[in-house]
Amino acid sequence: MTLNTLEAVTVPRQRTCDIRPAVAPEMRPDWQAETADAGLMFESYSEAALEDRSARRQKVLIHAILRPSCAKKFAVIVKDISLSGFLAEAFTGQPAGSRIWLTIPGMHPLEAEIMRNDGTTIGCAFTNLLNRAVLDNLVARYHRVTDSGSTAAA
Secondary structure, eight states, X not given: OOTTOOOOOOOOOOOOSOOSOOOOGGGSOHHHHHHHHTTOOOSSHHHHHHHOOOSOOEEEEEEEEEEETTSOOEEEEEEEEOSSEXXXXXXXXXXXXXXXXXXXXXXXXXXXXXXXXXXXXXXXEESSOOOHHHHHHHHHHHBOBOTTSSBSOO
């Protein structure tokens, strides 16, 4: 090829979006290893949390603060919580996929991702699973009582 001649050159296409190194099965996070053992493979915890929503949801009533990434914080009411995520009343236009931080009184902010938003209610997946003892403590402090008077977070 000379400088005066233009020729079509084929350059192999490379995947630039997948830059993470392969992880040996014994080094995978627990959620990834379990889903791989079940014949499923997910790129992120949030994808796995959407597929396997088997974590027991506890009915609670927590007045908390939610802060979306690069935005001002506002009050929300957490209606249920599990090891992997929560459901909250929140009037926000934040789309699914938005990164947020949930601050429950007496705790450090918990990072999560909005998985769904219908304009009045958001469902979020925690970036890291809650510790079982932390969840049990939250349920003990904030359990919600149903209209009939029975405890909904049994």
